[in-house]
Amino acid sequence: MLLKREIYNEEWEQMLRVGIRRRYLAGDVIYIQGKKNVGLVCITKGKAKNCIYYSDGTEKLVCILEGPAVTGETSVIDGEGSIVSTEALTELEAVIVPVSVVKELMGKNPRIMMFLLELNAEKIRALQFQAENIVLTTRQKLARMLINFYSSGVYTREAEGNLVTITHEQLADFLGTTRPKITGALNEFEKSGLIKKNRGSIKIIDGEGLKRIYDFE
Secondary structure, eight states, X not given: OEEOOOOOHHHHHHHHHHSEEEEEOTTOEEEOTTSOOSEEEEEEESEEEEEEEOTTSOEEEEEEEESSEEEOHHHHXXXXXXXXXXXXXXXXXXXXXXXXXXXXXXXXOHHHHHHHHHHHHHHHHHHHXXXXXXXXXXXXXXXXXXXXXXXXXXXXXXXXXXXXXXXXXXXXXXXXXXHHHHHHXXXXXXXXXXXXXXXXXXXXXXXXXXXXXXHHO
């Protein structure tokens, strides 16, 4: 899922003032799973992905972030290695706030601490969402994810709340399956009048119909 938690403006500006500005190219790794972060990553422009790499070489997409957004908070909070890797999906501009500075800000401003705790909880829920998908069929998983995007506003354009801007490849990465399987399921949904496929987006036509697939198949 795409994390779009509201960022408190005053605290956001405060973090930007004390951090170090960095630029990344698409494909650059910002931090690596299992290693301690250099600091809190405040993405000001561009997109990045949080993912988990398994020992067999497979990758599980956890969420996508689009600036303004924050990541790296888990390692900052507990001082341990990151639970995910973060990679730039586009050219990306960010401000890195060192761990010591973040902790100082948290001590002075409870709103920063609360924001980071909320953000961390949101990512844990994203991981839980992925774990719950294990027992579902591809059709059920896909219907569930589209329902989630549709109901929460994640990935949807503001003017068209029913238009989900996501590719087949991204859906396959999220759900731990292949692009052909996703395309096949989407074709079935379209034939049933549940969605309308567009290049780089999916229009939700019948959200209740998608919910029935998830609930009853």
